[in-house]
Amino acid sequence: MLKIAVYGKGGIGKSTTTSNLAAAFAKLGKKVIQIGCDPKADSTMNLLKGKPVSPVMNYYRDNDREPESLDEISKEGYGGVVCIETGGPTPGLGCAGRGIITTFTLLEDLELFETCKPDVVLYDVLGDVVCGGFAAPIREGYAEKVLIVTSGEKMALYAANNICTAVRNFADRGYAKVRGLILNRRNVDNEYEKVKAFADEKGLEIVADIPRCQDINDWEDKGMTVIEGNPELPISKIYLDLAKKLLSEDGQSY
Amino acid sequence: MKQTFALISTYSSDQFGICSALYELGGMVIIHDASGCNSTYTTHDEPRWYDMDSMVYISALSRNETILGRDSKLIEDILDTAGKYRPKFVAIVGAPVPYMIGTDYKAIAKLVEDKLGIPGFGFDSNGMQYYTRGMRDALKAVAERFAVERTESGEETGKEPIKVNLLGVTPLDFGMTGAVGSLKKWLAEHGMVCNSCYAMGCDIDEIAKAGNADISLVVSYGGTGAAKVLKERFGIPYVYGIPMNASEIAEKIGDRGGADGSKDIVIIGEQVYSLSLAEALKNLGIKARVLCQLDRVRDSKVNEEKIEFIYTPEEDDVIKETKEADLVIADPLYGPICGAGKLIELPHMAFSGRMFENDIPNLIGDGEQIYNRIMKEVKRSDEQKPTPGFAGET
Structure with a gap:
């Protein structure tokens, strides 16, 4: 089972990247679970034609009890991708990080992996590793690899650096390792060179170089990933190639 | 009101279930919390405390350590103390405050194990679950870690017990x-x-x-x-x-006019214990229902005699059930909701601590x-x- 956590600065395109990657894995015939770990609960929207799954935290808020089946907190999207959103507390109150851990514990209790038998699990995590809850996806038993989405912008690279540091601080705990960077271009000057310099400094690989592309926005407006909208597009091929690369590394055929 | 106990006591928490289960095994148990939790455990829920040594510690978690997520202090303290005493294992037991900040006890246990070569366990307890769950997790962990393959001890005669x-x-x-x-x-x-x-x-x-x-x-x-x-x-x-031999309880039921099986009797307590008691009473011609507020086994094998079983964590439901019953067999601290003359006292340490420890009967038999x-x-x-x-x- 390939388990990946996707991190990166807020607004850098993590959810877009993760859901396109999920769709690409599904397109290659894999059973995929995508878990959005962000109070905004918008990670899986483009896999569900804009009809979002109700977040786990909403379930707790509305029912004041634990859900008893996966059906109550998940929805199947494009290519059979199982979509789950942790959601978050009432804005300004509670603890979003604790909400993520609670969701993970619940998914274990409901035997998510045993039931769905996924080939690939993707965790789309809010911004930075700001507290214990947001490190939960990289704990032992969850993601084994971390992909960091970044552009060549200074603040995006700054966040990527923080994430690298946090993950490396956990090395002796058996947590996930950073697999590489996904360059999600914003068309800043010398963008590739800037990101490459950062990658070299950290000893990381740029595993995908995604150009700024209007097709992504166009299909998002229709509640879809580009893989679902038009898998023949050059941009779709980039996501499919990344999915193939990650599957090969994991010893999975496609 | 849901999950509120206004009249009756509450059961021991998951942390103490873990401590109790591991008490005699020679390990070092660290409750990761501000000071206070350990005295609740040792004073109320651990009768062995004064007669039998066991390495149960509290980390004395501070405000700043919590806010800053400073696990290093806990880790250093464990490495220092466990390194000195060389326990059979180290168990880190979660409590409400570190639970809220998502402390990864298993990761800390792994780190301690890697550094000291002593088996480490991390338990995600939080003080908001029952002792039953803590005990289950602790005994499961030691079975996973320590139980070894069957070893034959010489020739089998076929008559071994x-x-x-x-x-x-x-x-x-x-x-x-x-x-x-x-x-x-x-x-x-x-x-x-x-x-x-x-x-x-x-x-x-x-x-x-x-x-x-x-x-x-x-x-x-x-x-x-x-x-x-x-x-x-x-x-x-x-x-x-x-x-179980239920004759002692049956006698008390008889004193209240229930020996002929005419009374509606409800037993409140831990599931396996209460069902076993109901089964033993059934053998004596006395029918009783069981009400359980704790974690319960959902396997039908736990209730082969098909005793009427009610699960509810809510005090309001317990009030309703006890109101309808003629007799209630339960811990003395269920007294306030049972009504006069209904309660047959069966002290349960997980509910009333050591208050009635000398009155707990030993019903093993039959x-x-x-x-x-x-x-x-x-x-x-x-x-x-x-x-x-x-x-x-x-």
């Missing part, structure tokens, strides 16, 4: 009544022997022997996790139940149904084993 694991024995459910001795005596009287007792009157070597058993007897919810592990790892089958269940399961298990030398014969 059936070796039984007793799973889920702690003072929280059985008090200090000599229940372990009685259970072992009961086994001996029925041609069986205790192989491993999880976890009273037992050390880590005995925990390791659990793989040698022919069968496990789960005597409380706390034993369910270990039972499943031993079944998965070594194919050891398990049954539920406590052999239990023919339990014996039959064990024999049936052992026989079934034997039939499933391949016969040596049979393969290939015609």
